[in-house]
Amino acid sequence: MAKPKIATASLAGCFGCHMSILDIDERILKLIELVDFDKSPIDDLKKFTGRCLVGLIEGGCANEENVHNLKYFRENCDILISLGDCAISGGLPAMRNSMPLKECLDEAYLNGPTVYNPSGKIPSDKEIPLCLDRVYPCHEIVKMDYYLPGCPPSADTIWEALVALLNNKPLDLPYELIKYD
């Protein structure tokens, strides 16, 4: 029987949660015995090669590309997991949510104290994904099946979750593995 597949994505995140996946250390050898990696920044596959059992999503949705990517994952993964605080709540990027988008862009490209921008324009190239009005947690865009909080979730949290899911066991994290920091 073919091994189940795992896919990962970093949306509006800092890649810290992916670093935490790598932080499972030598257990990654065991993981490779259990699963194959599909679309993921780890192997740089850009497209899904087939149905995946688990999709790990780092980061919330700050722009249209994030939404597109998240929906692509939902279509191709049986179980989708919000990995880390940004996926769960929007995280640090969501600090912009209590002010209008225009104010943020103006500050970043026009009015900020260190801005050098002789054109006086906010970048609007069609290659640049459009920002959303605010940063959305993943579960406000598509259905998410599980949540692993933490900034980042510890390697042990990720490991426990993957082992439980791969063995068809309920995901029941002990007290010390549920952390928001």
Place this chain on the structure above:
Amino acid sequence: MSEKMITFKIDGVEIKAKVGQTIMQAADEAGVYIPRLCYLKDLTPHGSCRVCTVKVNGRCQTACTEPAVDGAEVENKTEEIEGIRRDIVDMLFVEGNHFCMFCEKSGNCELQAEAYRLSICAPKFPYLFPARDLDGTHPDIFIDRNRCILCGRCVNASRDVDGKTVFEFVGRGSEKKVAVNADANLGDTNMAITDKAADVCPVGAIIKKRVGFAVPVGKRIYDEKPIGSDIEAKS
């Protein structure tokens, strides 16, 4: 001295209480933990956060304000009550801006600790992301209203213990906030870092400056043991 004692039950376990004690006080003494946020021993309870909701003879009451009555049947750790508490804690998270990842109270925060205790991995309600303000005018104390849960401990402590009434609630509903006396900034008041009001905030809304990371994240009060462990250790 012979005080009149009464007996009631929490989740079927007999608890003894002195006449006039609240359910919370009696439970604490008996080593039964009832989750709470606005209640703090030594401050006047006012039952605002509702996290200590229990069922007394089938009716929801706040354990911190409800007197223990002889023969009462109290439900505390049932699926239904835990569900209610989870919803309340969820709502407190989504109606503020609780960025635990950089909050210096993380690990010592009672809101976060109650969420950990209830095994909440993500709130089920949509986030509101309200615009809230900060006050850094005081040399030693900082207010971040993004994290305020309107528990009223600071209002209470400043009025009843410090005798200063530095804080007061203003506004109604979602506009309600903790204001500083006479609409001034905290720096304009006579608040001192030694005040009780500087010590009672369950979250990171009233923070003492320059001590935030004296204890590193990971080694803080609720990092290893759930909130209430000290009370449960008494039983």
